[in-house]
Amino acid sequence: MTLIKSISGIRGTIGGRPGDTLNPLDIVKFTTAYATYIRRSGKSTSNKIVVGRDARISGQMVCNIVCGTLLGMGYDVVNIGLATTPTTELAVTMCGADGGIIITASHNPRQWNALKLLNNLGEFLDKDAGNEVLSIAEKEDFDYADVDNVGKYTEDDTFDQRHIDSVLALRLVDTESIRKAGFRVIVDSINSVGGIILPKLLDKLGVAYTILNGEANGDFAHNPEPLQKNLTGIMDEMAKGGYDLGIVVDPDVDRLAFICEDGKMFGEEYTLVSVADYVLSHTPGNTVSNLSSTRALRDVTEKHAGTYSASAVGEVNVTTKMKEVGAVIGGEGNGGVIYPESHYGRDALVGIALFLSSLAQKGCKVSELRATFPDYSIAKNRIDLTASTDVDAILVKVKEMFAADPTACVNDIDGVKIDFPDSWVHLRKSNTEPIIRVYSEADTMEKADALGKQLMQVVYDMQ
Structure with missing residues (x-):
């Protein structure tokens, strides 16, 4: 317990x-x-x-x-x-x-x-x-x-409706184009409040939908973290055809993941990237995500002549940095979109409305939209902590390992992140679970996972 x-x-x-x-x-x-x-x-x-x-x-x-x-x-x-x-x-x-x-x-x-x-x-x-x-x-x-x-x-x-009304009133939510596109989507609302509010939003946007796990009874049909390994049900339904987009939220609807029309993951890291690309194409400016998020946001931001900044992990750290640099869009690579024109908080409803607006205006398939972004792969691993685990000592050891490496840039504002020219790895103690999160990114999943496993072995050797 x-x-x-x-x-x-x-x-x-x-x-x-x-x-x-x-x-x-x-x-x-x-x-x-x-x-x-x-x-x-x-x-x-x-x-x-x-x-x-x-x-x-x-x-x-x-x-x-x-x-x-x-x-x-x-x-x-x-x-x-x-x-x-x-x-x-x-x-x-x-x-x-x-x-x-x-x-x-x-x-x-x-x-x-x-x-x-x-x-x-x-x-x-x-x-x-x-x-x-x-x-x-x-x-x-x-x-x-x-x-x-x-x-x-x-x-x-009354606040569900007031929330939806505020989303529909956002300048970049193109309700007319969304309605004309005639989208058909399938939503996994994981037996929580998404099953109550998302149908109301989609009705207002003129989007046809099917809801999976829609009964808000808290008896989750699968692990509620919106990762690929937990989403085989909706991915299998998408692969049968007939849907333009799959939408997945977590139980409190602040995280958002998409699935392409062919049943493949869009990538939760690319939720923010895709929404940011749309926002930046209409509202040039700066962006922020946390240290554990994909480099693709930096690449997209620089394409639009903006400046990207990284914050420590945690929503409040992201919003603080966003205010500091005047970011027009930001969030976290876990599928969290923060759009200040709405409010300084991760909001899947805002993310859905902006993503559908982008898709409708571009007139392309979801897989085609995904192909327009830089392609990185993130391996997300974890180490369960024991009572004897000395996390601080582990982080010191990791820093020492790379201190003399001229190709490595070490950042210790939140755990330890080591940036290499073509990859990075980040170790940090979770604020929400008794674990160490080990995230790593490279141009292939094999390289990313190998880099993460290398650092995980350091931790195992010290326990």
Whole structure:
């Protein structure tokens, strides 16, 4: 059983003993710590906090505890019910709330859940704020409201439509061209909130669709991380023909992967690349992705005379860098598209609408669009951590291995990334799982995987 406390939020498996898992006592503690932080931040103006959740089996239980705790802290709660992560982010600003809590463990399996914490801009807490929440929780420095100051509770189910309306209003979403294209798509919504909101979006765009795993019951039909090895069902359906595009989202709909008309993966790394190419062709400017993302975004950005920048892994790190360099598009290679004209958060609805706009305007097949981009392959491996694993020592060892290599450029702002002229490898401890992620990229999958395995062996030798 696992409980992970980080600036990214509180994430863990359901059930078990307090302090070891995401259980009712720990949910109360960290929700209280978050509310205490918001109160002390000086930015509490509306006394209102938004709560939304994905369709996980444990979601209703966690939501009841979160809402009750916030009420006990004297906050008014706006419960928007089953909602995507980007919907909840937008709801914070649409409500003028002081913050928000998203109840979702994103791509983690069904036994996991998490509290993702938002500020009054509907954006994830930064490092300092996240650390302050953890400090308050550790000290249990709490003060609950008296009976005359308990918060008020309301439910509001209008935000799916408001989210969709905001997407359709984006300048680069070409609804007319999409409707004329007559697209037929198949969607794997992995038994969560994508099965609720994506049909509504596609109806508005005039796109014919079939939904796989559409019942939002949280009993995921397969591993919910949208990687090729988990998507054989929709890929097999695509290979039978009759569809222009396959669309895959994760349980909270902030990650997005596409499948070509022939049943082959478009590549989750190329979700952002393709959307960025479309945006940059209409809005020249800069781009940002994290250190673990493909070089193809850099290549596309430079083709459009922009400047590419890399950030540490984590959505808040990407958005901070985007604001710093004035990026017009950014995101993460895991299929996360961040489009500031909408909001500073990964949003699969925005990604779908922009991708379909690009495809409709170009009048080509999805596989033909993919062939227009630089072709790289990323191997995504992982190492499960043991209690005795010294991650810092491992990273020092890796840096030492390449310190004298004149062809290697070492970046240690987030784990260790070694850039070579024709490839790179990145090792970092995950913020969301007890693992070390080992990502590597080259011009073939064989080369990328071999580079990653070389670094993985270093880790194994030290455990």
